[in-house]
Amino acid sequence: MGIDERVEQITSWIDVKFNDTRIVGIWGNIGVGKTTLARVLYNKLSSHFKHLSFVANIRETSLHKGIECLQRQLIDDILRSPNDVSIDKISVIKSQFMNKKVLVLLDDIDAITDFNALIGDISWVKAGSIVIVTTRNKKFLDEAKVDHKYEVNKLTLNESLILFSRHAFQKDYPIKGYEILSHSIVSIIAGLPLALKVIGSCLYEQSRGVWNNISKKLMEVPHQQVQEMLRICYEELNDMEQQIFLDIACFLIGSSKQSPTYMWDACGFFLRNGIEVLSRMSLIEIDEDDKLRMHDQLRDLGQKIVHLENPKEPQERSKLWKYEEAAYVLDSNKGTCKIEALRFDEYGYKRSYKGEQFKELAHLRYLQVCGGNFAGDFQILLSQLRWLQWERCPSNFEAANFHPKKLVVLNLSWSEISEDWGGWDPLKMATQLKVLNLTGCLSLRSTPDLSAFESLEILILEECENLEMIHHSIMLIKSLISLNVNGCRRLEELPIRIGRME
Known part of the structure; x- marks a missing residue:
């Protein structure tokens, strides 16, 4: 409502020939539509720029993951390719952005240190660049020395x-x-x-x-x-719809809509139209790429509901998504059967996950780790696990008796694994697997023998740049309906028959 007039007012401040560099600040209270307005403005201006980036939820992300992951996103977006930047990222931003006219949207930012780490005074970008910031804090706009300030008032x-x-x-x-x-x-x-x-x-x-x-x-x-x-x-949702809402709020924002549906179905969530109900009630959105989205206020609500299950004892909650709390529970061997979902983000990159730490997690159905390795004996453990997201896993496999038989989603993106990786044989016991995501696995020259995954429907090999062959066993998987080989530059041919992919 009223978005066009607001966008028109802000664009009137911007040189139509894009010769001048501008920082535009959009501020207002929670829930008044700052991000919506900024997104519409960003989309309207985007056709004039080759180099652009929308960095969302900066305040929250910086607090829990650190500013470096946001710097990496900005660099990847502007340079239009993933970059393994280990040196000072602000130096990269200053040197690589210098000759580029950029459009950047920094959403929900209130710390001048975060602003300086991402953009600063934008003196190092080409004339004609535009930076849009949204914030709840008007004082921050003064500190950032923005050129124009726009207050988003409540609707009439x-x-x-x-x-x-x-x-x-x-x-x-x-x-x-x-x-x-x-x-x-x-x-x-x-x-x-x-x-x-x-x-x-x-x-x-x-x-x-x-x-x-x-x-x-x-x-x-x-x-x-x-x-x-x-x-x-x-509170108007039924129990299953509430669980789906909480899963999305805590873990699945940005995930494809289809993958978690397999998990919920395998867990007996009797979905019917669960996703559609949440979408119709505007509690979630499904974007043009069929990915799950949620307003940050709804995300915060969902995470608050889970936190209030037991504010003082994280092991008594159903979901743990903060590294510090998840690490405390595992490292103290305080796991309980109440925990259904667990995430370790990049802070746990080098850690080892030992079998005995999972002994009491009898109802764990979702596990997300980044890097690290599993070690020790996993006999009869992870028996209810439906989703394993093990990004950046190493080339060696150390766990014994690692057999999550009920897996339906396996994500090994950006890992060092090859077709001879030691984890393939134990994982072949997951005969009900529906999704196998191997995005960015650069050591893969061939897919492994896939014949054990007889229920597989989605195989993602995107950006496996050294992949030369898809194992002929793929012809035996009659359930396959989606194969993504985007960016597999060395792949010259596909097997003659590929599942139900007529």
């Missing part, structure tokens, strides 16, 4: 009613009999686009009883507490 009552009605009634106005209720709800939400969208979607085609109930709950929410408003819609 009329704009709010139209936006709410589009989601609640698929019209620009309330239907007969719901005018007073709609005005009441819109007045409580007070012009916050995200809450208007989600609450409206939640009420679509619902009974008057549900409308009255949600209206009553909204009246009890403290003024403009966006997350508490959103939680009302979360």
